[in-house]
Amino acid sequence: MDVSEAVAARMSVRAFLPDPVSDEVITALLAQASRAPSGGNLQPWRIYVVNGSAMTRFRDLMATERKMSSGEYNMYPPDLWEPYRTNRYRIGEQMYATIGIEREDKAGRLAQLARNEDFFGAPAGLFCFVDRRMGEPQWSDLGMFLQTFMLLAVEAGLGTCAQEYWSLFHELVTGFVEAPEEEMLFCGMAIGYVDSEAAVNTLTSERMPVEQWARFL
Template identity: 55%
Template sequence: MDVSEAVARRISVRAFTPEPVPKHRVLSLLAKAGQAPSGGNLQPWRVHALTGPPLEELKARATANPAGEAPAYQVYPPGLWDPYRRRRSECGEDLYATIAIARQDRAGRLRQLAENGRLFGAPVGLFVSLDRRLGPPQWADLGIFLQTLMLLAVADGLSTCAQEYWSQYPQTLAELLDLPAEEMVFCGIALGYAAEHPINGLRTRREPLAAWAALHGFD
């Protein structure tokens, strides 16, 4: 599989089979992802991979506290404006449409939101962290690492879903992962094998090239 195919095939999977992912495949995936570039070669990422009882404990604690904790950061800025608000709204509507949850079905939407706390049934959770004293350039490096990891997962026959949902459980994660005070979790990644489920049929919309790219000096 070439890179273009991996990019085209990568989606956020929100329903996984319980089939375990062998340790050697997780280690291989992480080792390859570690080749991602970073400014000054800082390599600011850290990854905690959970499966089995540690992951089940985390799921149980998230389920017991659906409201979460004081978040580590705000996923979206307050008063989100267009076109970003429109894109987020379209994504949500398209997602819920795949599983027949109506806009007015608040209970149904909350139930689906809570599936994040189960990592959508994935057998492995990767929790990606960095030193909270680092700045925007290192957060960008982290994004490069995440995309590298997710594309490598596709090439290896695995599926993923990156979850900023876990930003609302900083205390729980710090305790369970034994994080030093300066380390914060940016996101979780559900990792495993995609299940046959309508929600995995979602393909989020993309803006046309002309909406975000400009060419200067080309013939």
């Protein structure tokens, strides 16, 4: 597989097979992904892996002590404007359409959203933190790390879904992984083998044409 193939094949996977992923495979992906660049080579990513018995314990915790927190950051700016507003709206509509959930079906939409809380059935997950004293450049570095990890996962035959949703549970997650106070949760990531039979995984998300966001001078 070359880079272009991995970039084209990566997608947000929202249904996984229960087949386990070994810690060794995840360790290798983390090590490879750490070749991602970062300003000043700070390598500001802080990653907690939840797999195997830890995932069982985490799922038990969610089942018994599920507690949402008010978010520590805005997932999107308030009153999103065009073209971002439409992009966001369209991906939601298209995703719910794959699984036959109508616009009026609020309960159905909430149920699908809540699948985030089970890592969409993935056997493994990451919680991705950054020191809260870091600024926008280091958050961007974490993003580069995450995309590198997700591309390498494709090469390894795995699917992923980055999940900002977990920021809504930052207190519960921080307590579970025992992250120090100075670390702030950005997102989680579901990792596992793709359930290719699942309708939700048939969606290919759209992209705006290059002319809309790049300009040659």
